[in-house]
Amino acid sequence: MIEVRNLVKFYQSEPVLRDLSFSVAPGEIFGVVGQSGAGKSTLLRCFNGLEPYQSGSVQVMGREVARLRDKELKELRRDMGMIFQNFCLMNRKNVFENVAFPLRVWESHPALPKRVRRFLGIGETADARTRARVMELLELVGLADKRFERVQNLSGGQKQRVGIARALALNPKILLCDEATSALDPGTTLDILQLLQDINAHFRLTLVVVTHQMEVVKRICHRLLLLDKGAGLRLGRTEDLFLSPGGMGRFADEEYARLPSGVNIRLLFPREIARQAVIAAMARDLGLSFPIVGGKLEHYIDDVLGFLIINVPEENLDTVYGYLREKNLRWEALDDA
Amino acid sequence: MLEALLGALSETLYMVFFATLFSSIGGFGLAIFLILTGPHGLRPRPGIYAALDAVVNLLRSFPFMILMIALIPFTRTVAGVAYGSTAAIVPLTVAAIPFMARLVEGSLLEVDPGVVEAARSFGASDGQIIFQVMVREAMPSIVLNVAVLAIALLGYSAMAGAIGGGGLGALAYNEGYIRFRADMMLGAVAVLILVVQCIQICGNRIYKKLR
Ligand SMILES: Nc1ncnc2c1ncn2[C@@H]1O[C@H](COP(=O)(O)OP(=O)(O)O)[C@@H](O)[C@H]1O
Ligand SMILES: [Mg+2]
Numbered sequence: 303m304i305e306v307r308n309l310v311k312f313y314q315s316e317p318v319l320r321d322l323s324f325s326v327a328p329g330e331i332f333g334v335v336g337q338s339g340a341g342k343s344t345l346l347r348c349f350n351g352l353e354p355y356q357s358g359s360v361q362v363m364g365r366e367v368a369r370l371r372d373k374e375l376k377e378l379r380r381d382m383g384m385i386f387q388n389f390c391l392m393n394r395k396n397v398f399e400n401v402a403f404p405l406r407v408w409e410s411h412p413a414l415p416k417r418v419r420r421f422l423g424i425g426e427t428a429d430a431r432t433r434a435r436v437m438e439l440l441e442l443v444g445l446a447d448k449r450f451e452r453v454q455n456l457s458g459g460q461k462q463r464v465g466i467a468r469a470l471a472l473n474p475k476i477l478l479c480d481e482a483t484s485a486l487d488p489g490t491t492l493d494i495l496q497l498l499q500d501i502n503a504h505f506r507l508t509l510v511v512v513t514h515q516m517e518v519v520k521r522i523c524h525r526l527l528l529l530d531k532g533a534g535l536r537l538g539r540t541e542d543l544f545l546s547p548g549g550m551g552r553f554a555d556e557e558y559a560r561l562p563s564g565v566n567i568r569l570l571f572p573r574e575i576a577r578q579a580v581i582a583a584m585a586r587d588l589g590l591s592f593p594i595v596g597g598k599l600e601h602y603i604d605d606v607l608g609f610l611i612i613n614v615p616e617e618n619l620d621t622v623y624g625y626l627r628e629k630n631l632r633w634e635a636l637d638d639a
Numbered sequence: 640m641l642e643a644l645l646g647a648l649s650e651t652l653y654m655v656f657f658a659t660l661f662s663s664i665g666g667f668g669l670a671i672f673l674i675l676t677g678p679h680g681l682r683p684r685p686g687i688y689a690a691l692d693a694v695v696n697l698l699r700s701f702p703f704m705i706l707m708i709a710l711i712p713f714t715r716t717v718a719g720v721a722y723g724s725t726a727a728i729v730p731l732t733v734a735a736i737p738f739m740a741r742l743v744e745g746s747l748l749e750v751d752p753g754v755v756e757a758a759r760s761f762g763a764s765d766g767q768i769i770f771q772v773m774v775r776e777a778m779p780s781i782v783l784n785v786a787v788l789a790i791a792l793l794g795y796s797a798m799a800g801a802i803g804g805g806g807l808g809a810l811a812y813n814e815g816y817i818r819f820r821a822d823m824m825l826g827a828v829a830v831l832i833l834v835v836q837c838i839q840i841c842g843n844r845i846y847k848k849l850r
Contacts, residue, residue, distance in 0.1 A: 350760055376762035384760035390753035394776055394849070404761040407771075465757075472761060 303328045303476060303508045304349060309358035311344060311532075318344050319355070320533045328475075331502055331509040333523030333540065335516065341532040342512040346478050349510065350382045351375045363475065380408065383469030387481035389461040391453045397464050398449040401439055404471040405432045439467040443497065459490035466497065476508045477501070483518055491515075495522050520544060545570045545609075545632065562595055562613050567622070570609045570632040580631065581610060588625055590618055611636070643810060644826050650724045651806035651834070654796045658731035659789045665732065666739020666788070667781075669695070671769060673744045679752070681765045695737040703734050703795050707802060714802075727804030731795055735788060742784035746777040779849040786842025790835050797831075807831050 304326040311319040318341045326332040334342050347353035348360050351367045360367045362378060370378060391400050409432070440446040443463040453461060462482060469477055479498065483491040499522050502509050511523055519526050519540060526543065528536040536543055569580060585591050597610035614622050626633050673691055676684040698706075707730040714729040715721040750773045758772045774781070797808020807827045815824025 352756060352759060376764070379760060379762035382760070384757065386753055386757060388751075388753050390751065390757040392754055392772065392776060394778070403758075403771075404763075407758070407761065407763045407767055468757075469761070478760075 303330075303363060304332075304510070305359070305361040307359040307361075309345075309348065309355055309360060311341075311348065311353070311355040318532050319348070320531075321358070322527075322529075322532075322534050323358075324527055324534065324537050326508060326510060327525075328508055329502070329506045330524045331499070331511060331522050333519035333526035334510065334512045334529055335514065335519050335526055336529035338514055339531075340514075340529040342514075342529055343480050345529070346384075346480050346510060346512050349476075349478060350379050350384065380472050381474050382476045382478060383472070383474040384478040384480065385462065385465045385469050385482045387484045389453075389458075389465045389485075391461060391464055391468070393452070393454050396450050396452050397440065397445060397456070398436055400453060400464055401436045401467045401471055402432050404468060405435060408472065435471065436467075439470055442470070442501075443467045457490075458486050459493060462486065462490075462494050463497070466494075466501070470501070470505075470507075474507070476510065479509060479511045479513075481513055482511070484513065484515060491518070492521075498522060562593075565614045565616065565619055566595060566611050566636040567614055567626075568609050568611050568634050568636055569626075570634075581612065584622075584625055584629075588618075588621055590621070592622075640822060640826060643814070643823070644807075644830055647805060647807045647810040647827065648830055648834075650804070651793065651796055651808070651831075654724050654727050654731060654799060654804060654806060655789055655792045657728045658735060658792050658796070659785065661728070661732040662735035662739050662788065662792070663785055665736040667743050669736060669740035670743035670747060673740060674747045674769070674773070675765070677744075681755075681768060695740055698734070698737040699741070701734070703730070703798055706730055706734050707798065711802070722803035724799070724804050724806070727796065727799035727802060730802075731792055731799065734795060735792055738791065739784070739788050742787060743777075743781055746780040746784055747773050749780060750776045779846045782845045782849060783842050786838050789838045789842075793831065793834060793838070 306325065307323050309319055309322040310317070322345065334345060336342050344353055348355050348367065349362055351370065355368060363381065365374070365378060367375075367378070392403065395403070437446060437449070440449055443466055445460060445463050445467070448456065448460065453464060456464065465482075477498075482498070483494050486494060495518065498509060498511070501507055502522075509522075511518065513519060523540050525538060526536075526540050527534055528543070571580070581592070581594065592612040592614055595611050595613045597608065669691070673688065673695075674680055675682050676688040676691065678685070678688070680688075701709075707727075710730045710733060711721050713733075714726050717729050718726045720726045754776060755768055755772060758768045763772070796804065796806055797811070799806060800809025800812055807830055811824050811827035814820045815827060
């Protein structure tokens with residue numbers, strides 16, 4: 303769907319994207335994570351030509367974005383929806399008109415007032431079609447009853463729903479999401495993520511999700527790219543990256559900010575062993591007990607997976623390492639904080 | 640006295656109305672060019688922008704009195720006459736166009752760039768973005784600026800007496816100052832204050848309605 307090869311972009315002389323290569327498959331939810339300023343938004347804007355790039359290649363649905371002429375670029379954009387952190391709705395229009403706007407942009411003679419078009423006998427059927435399409439979209443995002451509301455009077459979650467409906471208006475193949483949930487509270491974030499997942503599943507829409515929120519990528523992304531200062535640090539399946547030792551490096555470190563001194567070992571629970579009582583078994587088998595000092599059980603797409611951190615006294619270290627190796631568990635020793 | 644005041648008022652309103660109308664149109668057009676070619680515009684053209692910017696600043700730095708006199712030959716060509724209320728509309732308009740252009744440019748710059756980007760993201764053309772997104776979103780603020788413009792023109796029009804433009808300013812000067820008619824002076828000033836209030840209240844009303 304999207305093929306990126308050796309992409310490089312500068313702002314003046316400042317490199318913002320350094321030699322990125324990856325591809326996004328049709329129908330997948332692809333995440334781009336990284337800290338603020340990593341270049342995520344810039345990367346996303348290279349996909350629909352809102353930002354130019356200096357070298358390398360970005361092919362979207364087989365078309366090299368940098369080589370498209372004005373008209374072709376507009377057509378490409380018609381096939382790609384985009385949603386934003388701050389929703390970017392037109393405050394003076396109501397919900398209906400915001401969602402209808404992309405459709406009007408692509409109507410013939412959109413500039414003529416409705417009355418003139420009616421007089422000339424053009425646009426009647428287009429108006430009816432626009433109406434039907436907008437209502438369909440508003441039903442989808444659950445805002446049909448708010449269609450005449452001004453967007454200023456909506457909550458953040460509702461505004462993002464309008465943004466999603468607007469982005470879907472032209473039946474795009476790809477939906478670009480730039481920090482779509484970063485301005486929302488946790489509950490609303492979950493609702494919006496659910497909606498995005500539903501859209502991905504029902505319409506086989508390809509999603510590119512840009513965010514600095516680890517929770518978001520963990521929850522919905524099938525694969526992800528970890529971006530750091532414009533460079534791609536990791537690329538792979540979400541589950542593999544989060545569950546492999548050092549997979550997300552220091553980026554997933556917030557969870558164990560305050561661990562006791564000594565040796566802390568992180569045990570990873572992928573799908574197949576998540577529900578076994580690994581720690582209890584180890585304690586029993588070795589005749590030792592370990593304090594559990596941290597951990598997390600989480601939703602990766604639709605499975606509960608996670609890790610636990612145990613604190614092991616120096617003198618038992620070798621025994622424990624031996625046991626972990628023997629049982630073929632996935633684990634890593636953490637650096638002293 | 641009332642008759643004199645009413646006559647002067649109608650001359651003032653005539654000058655201010657048409658000068659506001661013409662300079663709104665001209666200033667609006669110029670602002671569109673400034674926005675298009677500006678540093679964060681849809682079609683950045685630093686050269687063209689710098690030139691337009693310089694012309695706007697130059698025209699705005701002329702004292703109105705001087706501009707009015709310098710424009711007399713031009714006024715004669717455009718209006719057919721060099722003196723009188725109709726003739727005064729020409730220099731008023733010329734002076735107000737760059738002023739209005741700056742005001743409208745400011746209004747358009749206030750439009751959230753994210754909204755513009757959103758419109759670009761679904762394939763809107765530059766024309767559609769300018770007129771259907773930016774101007775539309777900025778309309779309340781543009782209306783307020785038209786009121787500011789009209790009030791500024793009211794002030795300028797008082798100087799139009801110098802080329803026989805008449806109006807409240809000329810009345811206050813000729814009758815009130817030269818002939819020591821304090822009542823005329825006070826009357827003219829009172830009517831001017833009233834007109835300014837009316838314009839501002841109208842502007843605010845429309846602003847609230849549009850927002
Ligand atoms: N228009 C611009 N001009 C110059 N530098 C920019 C511009 N936009 C972004 N940058 C810089 O590019 C880098 C990446 O920005 P961005 O893509 O917005 O990061 P992210 O979305 O990951 O927070 C930042 O260092 C930012 O300062
Ligand atoms: Mg960003």
